[in-house]
Amino acid sequence: MARRSDHSREQIKEMALQATEKILIEQGLAGLSTRKVAAAIGYTAGSLYLVFENLEDLLLHVNVRTLEKLFQTLQGSANDCPEVQTCLRNMALAYITFAKDHPNLWSAIFERQWQNEMPDWYNDKIAHLFQLVEDKFQQLLPEARTDKVAQAVRAYWCGVHGVCMLGLTGKLDAISDHSTEELSNTLIDNFLFGLTSKKESRDD
Amino acid sequence: MARRSDHSREQIKEMALQATEKILIEQGLAGLSTRKVAAAIGYTAGSLYLVFENLEDLLLHVNVRTLEKLFQTLQGSANDCPEVQTCLRNMALAYITFAKDHPNLWSAIFERQWQNEMPDWYNDKIAHLFQLVEDKFQQLLPEARTDKVAQAVRAYWCGVHGVCMLGLTGKLDAISDHSTEELSNTLIDNFLFGLTSKKESRDD
DNA sequence: ACATTAAATTAAACATCGTTTAATTTGTCA
DNA sequence: TGACAAATTAAACGATGTTTAATTTAATGT
Numbered sequence: 001m002a003r004r005s006d007h008s009r010e011q012i013k014e015m016a017l018q019a020t021e022k023i024l025i026e027q028g029l030a031g032l033s034t035r036k037v038a039a040a041i042g043y044t045a046g047s048l049y050l051v052f053e054n055l056e057d058l059l060l061h062v063n064v065r066t067l068e069k070l071f072q073t074l075q076g077s078a079n080d081c082p083e084v085q086t087c088l089r090n091m092a093l094a095y096i097t098f099a100k101d102h103p104n105l106w107s108a109i110f111e112r113q114w115q116n117e118m119p120d121w122y123n124d125k126i127a128h129l130f131q132l133v134e135d136k137f138q139q140l141l142p143e144a145r146t147d148k149v150a151q152a153v154r155a156y157w158c159g160v161h162g163v164c165m166l167g168l169t170g171k172l173d174a175i176s177d178h179s180t181e182e183l184s185n186t187l188i189d190n191f192l193f194g195l196t197s198k199k200e201s202r203d204d
Numbered sequence: 205m206a207r208r209s210d211h212s213r214e215q216i217k218e219m220a221l222q223a224t225e226k227i228l229i230e231q232g233l234a235g236l237s238t239r240k241v242a243a244a245i246g247y248t249a250g251s252l253y254l255v256f257e258n259l260e261d262l263l264l265h266v267n268v269r270t271l272e273k274l275f276q277t278l279q280g281s282a283n284d285c286p287e288v289q290t291c292l293r294n295m296a297l298a299y300i301t302f303a304k305d306h307p308n309l310w311s312a313i314f315e316r317q318w319q320n321e322m323p324d325w326y327n328d329k330i331a332h333l334f335q336l337v338e339d340k341f342q343q344l345l346p347e348a349r350t351d352k353v354a355q356a357v358r359a360y361w362c363g364v365h366g367v368c369m370l371g372l373t374g375k376l377d378a379i380s381d382h383s384t385e386e387l388s389n390t391l392i393d394n395f396l397f398g399l400t401s402k403k404e405s406r407d408d
Numbered sequence: 409a410c411a412t413t414a415a416a417t418t419a420a421a422c423a424t425c426g427t428t429t430a431a432t433t434t435g436t437c438a
Numbered sequence: 439t440g441a442c443a444a445a446t447t448a449a450a451c452g453a454t455g456t457t458t459a460a461t462t463t464a465a466t467g468t
Contacts, residue, residue: 005416005463030317034455044418045455055455110373113234113315117374155367155391162366163359169314170321187359190398191391197401209434209445238426248447249426259426410468417462425454433446438439 013051015041020062021105028104029111032059056115059108060122066105067125073098074132084140085192091133092160092184099164100180110165133157140196152195159187217255219245224266225309232308233315236263260319263312264326270309271329277302278336288344289396295337296364296388303368304384314369337361344400356399363391 007015019040023032034045034055052058077094081087099106118126134153141149167180211219223244227236238249238259256262281298285291303310338357345353371384 028317033453035453046419046457047417049456050416107317110369111315111317113232113311151387151390154370154387155363155394158366158370158387159359159363159391159395160366161370162362162364165314165369166358166362166365183355183358183362186355187363187395190359191363191395193398193401194394194396197397237424239424250428250448251446253427254445411466412468413464413466415463415465417460419458419460421458422456423454425452427451429448429450431446431448434444436441436443438441 009051012041012043012047016048016051016058017061017065020058021065024062024104024108025102026104029059029108056112059112060114060119062105063109064122064125066102066109067129069102070095070098071125071129071132074129078132078136084136085189087136088133088140088156088192089185089188091136092156092163092188093181095160096164096167096180096184099168103168106164107168130157140192156188156191159191160184163187213255216245216247216251220252220255220262221265221269224262225269228266228308228312229306230308233312260316263316264318264323266309267313268326268329270306270313271333273306274299274302274310275329275333275336278333282336282340288340289393291340292337292344292360292396293389293392295340296360296367296392297385299364300368300371300384300388303372307372310368311372334361344396360392360395363395364388367391 016037019037020032023036023040032055034048037058038045038048048055048058052061073094074091077090078087081090130153133156134149137149137152137156141152144152163180163184167183220241223241224236227240227244236259238252241262242249242252252259252262256265277298278295281294282291285294334357337360338353341353341356341360345356348356367384367388371387
């Protein structure tokens, strides 16, 4: 075996990931290209294909890192809160804050239409995130059936994500300028109130 | 003045819009290109720039048509319902159904990161859609302050959109397979219940 | 120490893209 | 009929993701 440079495959992989993240942060998904990434790490576009399947694969690895950071943030916001409702409130706000702080990284996860379906190691990270919310809902609804909790988790998640998406892409500002945080609280509070008030209702 | 073909500017515009829509439906946003559109209407890519600013402008015009269709659908679902809650339920379901029926047209509205901010004639169409929901909320909360209604509309809209987005892009299937419609109902019902139960609560 | 060999890396090619430019066709009017 | 202007195109430009063949590099066997 022989290699010209003193970078191992893993090193190149790491360098490429960091370079991609930097470009993504500074120029957004539209400003990302294989040649830019390669130039940033002193290599050529072709070399990236030795380490990643293609640009989509590279981007997927950056996204999973973003998901990990998001996980840390959400976990931190889910700890010291007296009531479960407060936790779920805070986690939503933490999600929104994260998206605002890292708009390009965050939207890189959703902006793209992926060719292949997500690999397992990626879906696992998302499940990891869901688990964080699910724990709280199990605490909130201790006697509820498993699938009811799962349903609540998804509804919550969709709501928060919707606020984030429409809020950050400015699709709401055209109409009014309510803050995204207020919107999130309105949605969560009312949803949770409804959920905890009529635990026994059957409507399906 | 002289023109080679017997197509007026308006005709070409219309032809291009229809061709774009067809390509979008069949091949998705990733399969769309100026050359394809031009070829489909028997012209050359350059000719499109006589009629549209650029591809983004062309796509925007297709999207506004999609919004108009969506408006018709929502309006239809908002008519014959005994209770307001039922209307809001149905409108959400209609939105989801529309997105499922026209997945590529629907996601073309959101998948792309736009260079320029939306023109007024586009934002107006969105406001038009919001109005449809706002009417129902005003009916639901006749005594509420205007901004509270506006807030509720946005929360509702974000929730529904979030369900749609995460549901259609398959970001939820990785975890469980609850139907998108059930999810929508869970979110809406609980949110509305919370909203109508504690009308007088103050928490901001 | 040197030739061999295989891996690492690149340069170049390919097909495509959005957009702009100059060239060409076309129809109308003096 | 000839001149002019609008309509349309062909071609060019710079850029993209990806693949290929060529080249460089370092370790190995002798």
